[in-house]
Amino acid sequence: MALRHGTTSPLISARTRMGESVADWARVCGVSSRQYRRYERKESGVPGARQAPLYAHVERYVIQRLPANTKGRDFVVGDLHGHHAALESLLREVCFDPSRDRVFSVGDLVDRGPESFQTLRLLQEPWFFAVRGNHEDMLLDFALGGDNYGRPTRDHPFLHNGGRWFLEMSPEQDALWNDDLLPRTALLPHILVVGEGATRFQIVHAELDGVAQRLTDIALDAPLADLNQARDREFIEGFDGFGHQRMRFLWGRALIHHKGVLTAPTGLSPTFCGHTPARHILTQGGHIFVDTGAALLGNEKAPEARVTLVEVLGGDAPYAAAGGAPYAIAAEYRGPSSISA
Structure with a gap:
């Protein structure tokens, strides 16, 4: 193709x-x-x-850097988990202009929802930028026959976490995956750094670091070899031991599960992330958690589940406009008949 x-x-x-x-x-x-x-x-x-x-x-390609948006608005969307229609509705609500505005995704585009292939195709859009989530990581491991998750293909965790859509793709979708979407997915960075100075912000799927809070902008701007060689010195929940630092970016939950309040470490720009569903947006240790439960959309036991779109404030919209917060909630999607702005 x-x-x-x-x-x-x-x-x-x-x-x-x-x-x-x-x-x-x-x-x-x-x-x-x-x-x-x-x-x-x-x-x-x-x-x-x-x-x-x-x-x-x-895999050595951990960080991607993008310039600030001087022409339009920047939005960050929480985990989509196969809910393409939700993002379409949110973008209509905020009068999104693809020639000027951008959307940043905290990852987990796929699995559990009904439109995983469509959400993956967002990677073809020039205004859409995403980091790798743990679900994209499992997808790649499964598709490429890897062993990062220590399971045989037939029992791979990808299949047990909403990934069976991958086995049901049409021949046309399969061809598009192999020729275009596979490399786009494999090349997703673990971290996006956007802009510089006072309006810089970052995107990572789960968290940059644990409670020890070692990673600041200076560390992220250091030679990538430092991150590529780093072993995480804290236990990563869900794994048997201490993993590679990149697993922290994909799977970490230390910050959001920490019972105390962690202030942002000096020198860390606002960092948007998802991975762990929450009833509302949470801020902890300089991280802004924007996954509000897309994986549970339509579940009667989780009526509060929704997809949240936030606008990043900076440039002409200084942080002070939101009481010092670096974002403002732009719109939320709870279902086809319920969008709030």
Whole structure:
């Protein structure tokens, strides 16, 4: 499946951001530079045998940096979990302008809701930016035959956490996954850093750090090798021991489960995250938790479940406008007949 004229392969975009050459990635795939160029140009998809080593290599790509939005508004949406229609409704409510505005996702686009494939296709939109969530991580591990979760394919946790939609894709969807959505998903960063200075903000799925609060802007701006080699020194809930720091970004719940109040560490810009559903937006340790229960939409036992869209305040809308908070709730979706702004 060839790319449309004027579009750029996600593989080219990622390789360029990582500062690596065609020859570098050809060696990873075990092919010639000429053959690898064909992968990037989408003259042929990356064969299955070459996918796993390539995307394991890309795991080193932890942080993506984007400039501030000087023309429009920036929004952050909580976990979507396959509720594409919810985001569409929210964007209509705030009169979203795709030529000027942007949406940042805290990850977990897929699973549990009815429209996982449609939410994954949001990655093709030039105004939509997401970080990797634990559900995207499980999806990739399952699709690429990895063993990060220590289970055989037939018993993979992805399938037990809403992932069976992946086995039910049409042939057309399967082709689009292999040719376009797989690389886009695999290249999702763990952290997005947007802007700089007083209006800088960050996106991560679960949390940057545990209660020890070691990671600040300075640490995030340091050479990536420091993060790539780091082992987490705190127990990560749900795992058997101390994991890689990147697992904290995907699975950590230390901050939101901490019973005391943690102030933002000095030098940490506002950091939006999701992962753990809450009845309302919570702020803890400089992190703003915006997952308000999309995974439970339609569940009679969770009538408070909703998808929340917040507007990031900065530039022409200083934080003081919201009593010092770096965001304002723009709209919330509880169902087809219930949208509040």
